[in-house]
Amino acid sequence: MPEAVTMDKIVSLARRRGFVFPSSEIYGGLGSSYDYGHYGVLLKENVKARWLEAMVRERDDIVALDSSIILHPAVWEASGHVTGFADPLVDCRFCKRRYRADQIADAECGARPSKHPGETDKCDLTEPRQFNLMFQTRIGPVEETGQDAYLRPETAQGIFINFKNVAQIARRKPPFGIAQIGKAFRNEITPGNFIFRTLEFEQMEMEYFVPPAEAEEWFRFWVEERRAWHLRYGIRESHLRVREHDAEELSHYSSATSDLEYLFPMGWSELEGIAHRGDFDLRAHTEASGTKLEWVDGQERYTPHVVEPALGVNRSMLAFMVDAYDEEVVAERERTVLRLHPALAPVKVAVLPLIPRNDDMVAKGRALYEELRRAVVAEYDDSGQIGRRYRRQDEIGTPYALTIDEQTLEDDTVTIRDRDSLAQERIPISGARAFVQDKLGEDWKTPKPS
Numbered sequence: 001m002p003e004a005v006t007m008d009k010i011v012s013l014a015r016r017r018g019f020v021f022p023s024s025e026i027y028g029g030l031g032s033s034y035d036y037g038h039y040g041v042l043l044k045e046n047v048k049a050r051w052l053e054a055m056v057r058e059r060d061d062i063v064a065l066d067s068s069i070i071l072h073p074a075v076w077e078a079s080g081h082v083t084g085f086a087d088p089l090v091d092c093r094f095c096k097r098r099y100r101a102d103q104i105a106d107a108e109c110g111a112r113p114s115k116h117p118g119e120t121d122k123c124d125l126t127e128p129r130q131f132n133l134m135f136q137t138r139i140g141p142v143e144e145t146g147q148d149a150y151l152r153p154e155t156a157q158g159i160f161i162n163f164k165n166v167a168q169i170a171r172r173k174p175p176f177g178i179a180q181i182g183k184a185f186r187n188e189i190t191p192g193n194f195i196f197r198t199l200e201f202e203q204m205e206m207e208y209f210v211p212p213a214e215a216e217e218w219f220r221f222w223v224e225e226r227r228a229w230h231l232r233y234g235i236r237e238s239h240l241r242v243r244e245h246d247a248e249e250l251s252h253y254s255s256a257t258s259d260l261e262y263l264f265p266m267g268w269s270e271l272e273g274i275a276h277r278g279d280f281d282l283r284a285h286t287e288a289s290g291t292k293l294e295w296v297d298g299q300e301r302y303t304p305h306v307v308e309p310a311l312g313v314n315r316s317m318l319a320f321m322v323d324a325y326d327e328e329v330v331a332e333r334e335r336t337v338l339r340l341h342p343a344l345a346p347v348k349v350a351v352l353p354l355i356p357r358n359d360d361m362v363a364k365g366r367a368l369y370e371e372l373r374r375a376v377v378a379e380y381d382d383s384g385q386i387g388r389r390y391r392r393q394d395e396i397g398t399p400y401a402l403t404i405d406e407q408t409l410e411d412d413t414v415t416i417r418d419r420d421s422l423a424q425e426r427i428p429i430s431g432a433r434a435f436v437q438d439k440l441g442e443d444w445k446t447p448k449p450s
């Protein structure tokens with residue numbers, strides 16, 4: 001039995017292979033901030049591409065949008081974020097730590113980590129105080145005359161304030177949706193858990209505008225649709241569940257919310273939220289701006305209700321990495337492998353000449369690589385032992401490796417090695433590109449047991 005995947009193992013792999021680095025490391029680091037290296041960028045881009053594909057390319061009823069990070073400050077007044085987007089915080093006057101009041105039961109005491117805050121004689125906790133999560137900034141060159149503004153804490157409001165533009169110009173009739181991917185910022189105070197919760201993160205949000213009578217049905221539709229998306233890209237069914245919020249947990253805008261929870265190393269935690277926002281947002285912006293954000297068609301006139309699936313790119317990337325992580329012993333050697341869905345894998349195929357000193361092998365390898373890279377993200381590697389090179393590709397999740405060997409020089413065939421089964425098959429070099437592309441187009445299911 002392989003050991004359970006711990007966050008430390010993921011952090012270590014992410015760092016070792018250059019997926020994710022702690023941010024500002026040479027200055028001692030900055031909590032809850034991370035920088036993404038080469039493979040991290042490629043993986044993140046693939047997560048976003050698969051989301052956009054499922055939302056926009058595969059559907060007729062959803063269009064894309066890219067709104068500003070800094071919006072008119074009135075947006076956040078109207079949306080309720082200025083007054084309502086806050087966490088209740090408790091400070092400890094003794095250890096100077098800060099906790100979310102609703103998470104004290106799970107938090108560690110700063111002075112005695114085996115205890116919870118408030119459990120030792122020394123703990124001296126303040127009453128909970130509301131702390132707004134929005135980052136503030138100022139617009140304008142001069143401090144005194146500038147205007148206060150916020151970095152958006154979610155991408156959704158940029159969608160609501162564009163409702164009229166899109167409904168009219170894209171000539172959409174409810175039910176229709178607007179999808180957006182972009183950075184969001186939150187002054188989060190609960191640290192830890194790697195890229196699960198960060199100060200800045202990319203969100204993938206889609207606001208689906210529907211006739212009020214259909215809202216309930218669409219809410220259920222999107223919970224199921226989003227669940228299916230995570231499974232389609234490899235998340236094991238046993239590690240994903242739907243959890244409905246109770247009445248007291250609901251956000252100020254929501255009449256129903258279901259979280260898709262993933263079994264992260266620290267336990268079941270929110271991966272994606274699907275909220276039934278009713279007509280809260282369009283009404284709030286109509287009242288505050290004076291612009292009617294409603295659907296009008298002849299005699300028909302109403303404020304659409306909204307169903308919103310919202311997912312963090314880095315949180316999704318973390319779930320995919322955790323789910324894909326595997327360790328096994330093959331021929332008495334340990335290997336770590338990321339069994340990522342090929343459509344998510346940062347690199348799709350590696351070309352490896354068996355003997356790097358052999359000029360003919362190198363020439364064949366480079367020519368094949370040049371051909372493959374025109375179609376997919378490919379890598380060429382002729383440094384060191386072949387075993388080491390395979391292990392490197394396994395760790396970054398490359399589904400296929402093509403090896404150039406003695407026989408290639410005789411008959412122009414190569415072996416293709418499958419990352420998961422380790423099966424090797426010999427194919428003509430001329431068919432390698434089509435072979436890889438066909439493989440990448442096939443349905444895929446994780447070989448990991450549920």
Ligand code: ATP
Nearest residue numbers: 186188196197198201270271272273310311312315
């Ligand atoms: P949480 O309860 O975890 O703080 P939330 O319920 O406030 O999250 P939403 O406002 O519903 O989160 O945001 C939608 C999604 O955006 C979340 O499901 C998550 O995937 C992502 N997300 C939210 N906050 C962060 C963050 N600080 N870092 C990374 N991803 C985040």
